[in-house]
Amino acid sequence: DAGITQSPRYKITETGRQVTLMCHQTWSHSYMFWYRQDLGHGLRLIYYSAAADITDKGEVPDGYVVSRSKTENFPLTLESATRSQTSVYFCASGIAGGPQYFGPGTRLTVL
Amino acid sequence: DQQVKQNSPSLSVQEGRISILNCDYTNSMFDYFLWYKKYPAEGPTFLISISSIKDKNEDGRFTVFLNKSAKHLSLHIVPSQPGDSAVYFCAASPLTGANSKLTFGKGITLSVRP
Numbered sequence: 044d045a046g047i048t049q050s051p052r053y054k055i056t057e058t059g060r061q062v063t064l065m066c067h068q069t070w071s072h073s074y075m076f077w078y079r080q081d082l083g084h085g086l087r088l089i090y091y092s093a094a095a096d097i098t099d100k101g102e103v104p105d106g107y108v109v110s111r112s113k114t115e116n117f118p119l120t121l122e123s124a125t126r127s128q129t130s131v132y133f134c135a136s137g138i139a140g141g142p143q144y145f146g147p148g149t150r151l152t153v154l
Numbered sequence: 155d156q157q158v159k160q161n162s163p164s165l166s167v168q169e170g171r172i173s174i175l176n177c178d179y180t181n182s183m184f185d186y187f188l189w190y191k192k193y194p195a196e197g198p199t200f201l202i203s204i205s206s207i208k209d210k211n212e213d214g215r216f217t218v219f220l221n222k223s224a225k226h227l228s229l230h231i232v233p234s235q236p237g238d239s240a241v242y243f244c245a246a247s248p249l250t251g252a253n254s255k256l257t258f259g260k261g262i263t264l265s266v267r268p
Binding site: 074076078083084085086087088091093101133135137138139140141142143144145146147148 | 186188190195196197198199200203243254255256257258259260261
């Protein structure tokens with residue numbers, strides 16, 4: 044089905060483990076984004092990508108790594124998870140100058 | 155420094171009445187504004203947008219008003235329905251420029267009472 048999907052939808056991990064959150068879109072949008080949503084903060088941009096092999100930091104990039112080898116995929120990796128990274132993560136995609144369309148989110152708990 | 159502010163955390167209105175959700179911004183470079191709606195356990199859904207060349211944009215029950223001199227925008231929902239109960243996020247972006255990054259407000263929880 045067309046759209047934007049995220050996996051897993053729920054993840055529990057332990058401090059220090061590496062975790063990768065997946066994001067896939069079928070619209071061939073050039074831009075993709077990763078946000079985290081925390082109580083009292085709204086949505087904060089972690090990383091974004093303007094095209095394959097082009098990525099840039101957002102507001103809260105520390106502790107995260109991204110890659111974009113294909114236009115449709117934009118995985119987010121937590122190299123060594125910390126409790127402060129417990130959050131809901133949203134992936135989004137869009138075209139330049141247009142709205143962003145969001146995936147359903149991944150709820151990550153770091154114990 | 156919060157560049158997009160939604161100062162009221164919540165709003166409760168009666169079904170059938172108008173809901174007015176407000177948003178203020180501080181960055182003069184912003185010229186594209188959006189509203190998103192979010193239900194629990196779902197991703198935000200794009201509702202409506204407006205560029206700075208307009209002061210009003212309408213889509214069905216939803217109208218967004220932009221006052222550039224006051225750096226203020228508002229979302230009007232008429233008539234409000236119980237299904238409109240959700241968190242609403244205001245977002246802004248510099249339309250010119252390549253990166254299309256959005257800056258979001260913290261959101262406002264709308265409750266529509268039957």
